[in-house]
Amino acid sequence: MNSVDSGGRLGRRASFVLLVCANVLMMATASAPSPIYPLYRERWGFSVTLLTVVFAVYVAGLLGALLTVGSLSDYLGRRPVLVVALLLAAASTAIFWAADGVGMLMIARVVQGLAAGTATAALAAGLVEFAPEGRPHLGVTSAAVGTGVGMAVGAGVVGLLVQVTRHPDAYVFPLLTLAFVSLAVLVLAIPEPHTRRAGGLASLRPRVRVPREARPEFLASVPALVAGWSMAGLFLALTPSLVGTVLHVTFGAAGGLSIALLFLGNSAGGVWAVRHAPRTVTSLGAVCLVLGCAALAVALVLTSVIAFVIGSVVAGLGAGLAFNGTLRAISAATRAEARAEVFSAVYVVSYTALSIPALAAGLLARWWGLEATAYLYIAFVAALSVIAALHAARSRARRRADDGRARSFPTGSRHRVRTPC
CATH class of the missing domain: 1.20.1250.20 (MFS general substrate transporter like domains)
Incomplete structure (x- = not known):
C-alpha cells in the first residue's frame, strides 16, 4: 500500500x-x-x-x-x-x-x-x-x-x-x-x-525466476536483448581505444562523442517506440542493429569516420527500439503480480550481455588484435539481430493471421454455430 x-x-x-x-x-x-x-x-x-x-x-x-x-x-x-x-x-x-x-x-x-x-x-x-x-x-x-x-x-x-x-x-x-x-x-x-513493511531481510536472498506463462516471450526476446546490450558494451569498453588505434582519429574527444551518439540514438528509439506496437518496434530495432553493424564494419575496413558516425547512430537507434519492444512484449505476457520479478530477470540478462561479450573481446584482443576482435564482435551482434528480426517477423505474421481468422468469424455474428435447444 x-x-x-x-x-x-x-x-x-x-x-x-x-x-x-x-x-x-x-x-x-x-x-x-x-x-x-x-x-x-x-x-x-x-x-x-x-x-x-x-x-x-x-x-x-x-x-x-x-x-x-x-x-x-x-x-x-x-x-x-x-x-x-x-x-x-x-x-x-x-x-x-x-x-x-x-x-x-x-x-x-x-x-x-x-x-x-x-x-x-x-x-x-x-x-x-x-x-x-x-x-x-x-x-x-x-x-x-x-x-x-x-x-x-x-x-x-x-x-x-x-x-x-x-x-x-x-x-x-x-x-x-x-x-x-x-x-x-x-x-x-x-x-x-511507500509504507514500510516487514520482510526486508528475506528480500535480500538472491533470486531470478520467470513464470511459466511469460517464458516463451522471454526466451524469444533474449537475442534482441543480448544484441542491443552487447553493442552498448562494445562502445563503453572498447570504442575509445578502437577510434584511436584503428580509425587513427587523433581528436581526443572522438571516443566519448561516439559513445554519446550511440546513446542519443538509443534515447530517440525509446521515445519513438512508445506509440507503436511492440513487435513492430522490435522488428525495426533488429533491422537497425543489422544495418548499424554493417556500417561499423565498413567504417573499420575503409577507416571511415563518417561511416562510423552513421553506424553509431543507427546501432543506437536499433538498440533502443529493440529493448523497448521486447520489454513491452514481455510485460504484456506477464501477470501484474509477477512483473517486477520478470523485469529483474530481464535486467540480469541485459547487464550480463553488457559485460561478458566485452570481457571476452578484451581477452581475444590480446591474441588477435583489436581490429580483428572488433569484426568478430560486430558479426556476433549482427547474427543475433538477424535471429531477432526473423522471430519478430514470424510473430507479426502469426498475429495478422490470427486477427484475420477472428475477423472472418466474429463473436456474436451470423456465422456462429447454433446448438439445438
Missing part, C-alpha cells in the same frame, strides 16, 4: 524532477570513465584485456546489488535506499578522484556498480509514483530515456574534456562527488511514497 509521508518538504513535481536528475546523473557517471580509459592506459601501462576487466567489474557490482538489495525499497521505503545509493555513488567518484593505479580503478568501478544496482529499482519505482497524476507512463518513459541521455551526456562531456586536458579526472570526479552528496541531502526532503 502506498502513502505519502507529510514530513517531506518537496512537492510531487519537484520530487519527480529531482529523481529524473538523480537517474540521469547516475547513468552519466557510469559512462564518464570510458573516454578516460585510453589516458589511464598510457598513465599506468595496462593492456586492453585489463581495461575490459575494469569495465566488467562495474556490471558485477551492479548485478550483485540488483539481485540482493534491488527490491529493498519495497520494504524500507524509497527515500532511505536512494540516499544510501547516492552516497555510495559519491564514494565511487571519490575513489576515482584518488586513484593511482588499476587496482583503485577496479574498486571504484565495483562501488559504482553497487550504487547503480541499489538505485535502479528505487528510482524506477519513485519516478512512477511521483509522475504527474493521470500520466503514469511518463515515469517509465523518463526512467528509460533518462538512462540513454545520462550515458550520452557523461561520455560526451568527458570526451570533450579529454581533448583539452590530460587529467580530466581531476575535474570531473570532484564535481560528481559534490553533486551526489548534494542530491542525497535533497532526497531527504522528498515525501516517502
Whole structure:
C-alpha cells in the first residue's frame, strides 16, 4: 500500500524532477570513465584485456546489488535506499578522484556498480509514483530515456574534456562527488511514497525466476536483448581505444562523442517506440542493429569516420527500439503480480550481455588484435539481430493471421454455430 509521508518538504513535481536528475546523473557517471580509459592506459601501462576487466567489474557490482538489495525499497521505503545509493555513488567518484593505479580503478568501478544496482529499482519505482497524476507512463518513459541521455551526456562531456586536458579526472570526479552528496541531502526532503513493511531481510536472498506463462516471450526476446546490450558494451569498453588505434582519429574527444551518439540514438528509439506496437518496434530495432553493424564494419575496413558516425547512430537507434519492444512484449505476457520479478530477470540478462561479450573481446584482443576482435564482435551482434528480426517477423505474421481468422468469424455474428435447444 502506498502513502505519502507529510514530513517531506518537496512537492510531487519537484520530487519527480529531482529523481529524473538523480537517474540521469547516475547513468552519466557510469559512462564518464570510458573516454578516460585510453589516458589511464598510457598513465599506468595496462593492456586492453585489463581495461575490459575494469569495465566488467562495474556490471558485477551492479548485478550483485540488483539481485540482493534491488527490491529493498519495497520494504524500507524509497527515500532511505536512494540516499544510501547516492552516497555510495559519491564514494565511487571519490575513489576515482584518488586513484593511482588499476587496482583503485577496479574498486571504484565495483562501488559504482553497487550504487547503480541499489538505485535502479528505487528510482524506477519513485519516478512512477511521483509522475504527474493521470500520466503514469511518463515515469517509465523518463526512467528509460533518462538512462540513454545520462550515458550520452557523461561520455560526451568527458570526451570533450579529454581533448583539452590530460587529467580530466581531476575535474570531473570532484564535481560528481559534490553533486551526489548534494542530491542525497535533497532526497531527504522528498515525501516517502511507500509504507514500510516487514520482510526486508528475506528480500535480500538472491533470486531470478520467470513464470511459466511469460517464458516463451522471454526466451524469444533474449537475442534482441543480448544484441542491443552487447553493442552498448562494445562502445563503453572498447570504442575509445578502437577510434584511436584503428580509425587513427587523433581528436581526443572522438571516443566519448561516439559513445554519446550511440546513446542519443538509443534515447530517440525509446521515445519513438512508445506509440507503436511492440513487435513492430522490435522488428525495426533488429533491422537497425543489422544495418548499424554493417556500417561499423565498413567504417573499420575503409577507416571511415563518417561511416562510423552513421553506424553509431543507427546501432543506437536499433538498440533502443529493440529493448523497448521486447520489454513491452514481455510485460504484456506477464501477470501484474509477477512483473517486477520478470523485469529483474530481464535486467540480469541485459547487464550480463553488457559485460561478458566485452570481457571476452578484451581477452581475444590480446591474441588477435583489436581490429580483428572488433569484426568478430560486430558479426556476433549482427547474427543475433538477424535471429531477432526473423522471430519478430514470424510473430507479426502469426498475429495478422490470427486477427484475420477472428475477423472472418466474429463473436456474436451470423456465422456462429447454433446448438439445438
